[in-house]
Amino acid sequence: MGGVSMAAFLGGSQVLGVVPKALANGDIIGKTIEEELQVPTMSDRLNAMFSHVDAFIALPGGLATLEEIFHISSWAQLHIHHKPIGLLNVNGFYDKLLSFLDQAVEQEFLTSSARKIIISAVTAEQLIDQLQSFIPVIDPCMSRLDWSPKKSRKKLRLDLSLHL
Template sequence: MASSSVPKIKNICVFCGSNPGKEKEFLESANHLGRVLAERKIHLVYGGGSLGLMGSVSIAAFLGGSQVLGVIPKALAEWDIIGKTVGEELQVSAMSERLSVMFNHADAFIALPGGLGTLEEIFHISSWAQLNIHQKPIGLLNVNGFYNTLLSFLDHAVEQQFLTFSARQILISAATAEQLIDELQSFIPVIDSSMSRLNWSITERRKKLRLDLSLSL
């Protein structure tokens, strides 16, 4: 049960493959996640398109009544590589901008099964959490044990002292959409003491100042 002190999740960004995967359970789970988001009145942010798991989760959420925002680089949109976006589409210039926009529109993140792009996105967001850039909850929907070996590797990284115990707690894992969303909602971040001293707002102001100065020269 979610703590009353934890803000309600209104928008979830879902990372997943543009392929359907080998097992039928992958598509079924994506479809079910979309329906659960709609039932809980949670809006969806995703990478755009209508193919594979991306299409399944977005169509289900949209048909269920959720607002759906697809963020897609112009290069992919122009060549229609991943199909037509369901709901509202926001085109951006680059993959890095896509991730930043999705991040800014989301209160939490879920990764369904996927390939390199999905792994890049979930670890990018997780590394930001480790650095205390944000404290938004992040979860893996572990369909058919898809992420079992990845989770074992992370445990191995802790054993070998390349990953702290607190950083390992960043990624939540559950087998069902309902359980995962419940855990995301009740998530309380554990921040490494060395990272808690970082002040990213100052860093961002300095970056903006350098940009303004360079433009004035």
């Protein structure tokens, strides 16, 4: 990520590194270019990134990257946000993940509208173009969710009856 932040900074972009204190103190990630926001946990990192960005781009990475991709994608599916999520698919790195998501749609574990949340491209230019033209697909079922804070804590009644 250091190379990406350096390139963005040299290109005139504002760079904010959101780093868990354990990683910052352990000299694991190197020096942050420009501004750094240290947070207590990885969850706090994701929340801080969420509040500071207009879109998400994932580069090839490990388990933490995958966790962040799916975490932020599930928030999009639940209509907590409508920010575009892009994978920079360098050398086909995400091909099998994208195939897995397509298979999940085919086997009806994922709706086609949920699958469209994650976009991908093989070059940064293509991905930026797709992110800029992204229009969220609203899942009719999920569109009924209301995440606004409620004044009263009225108990919700769930219909758990089985209809055959």
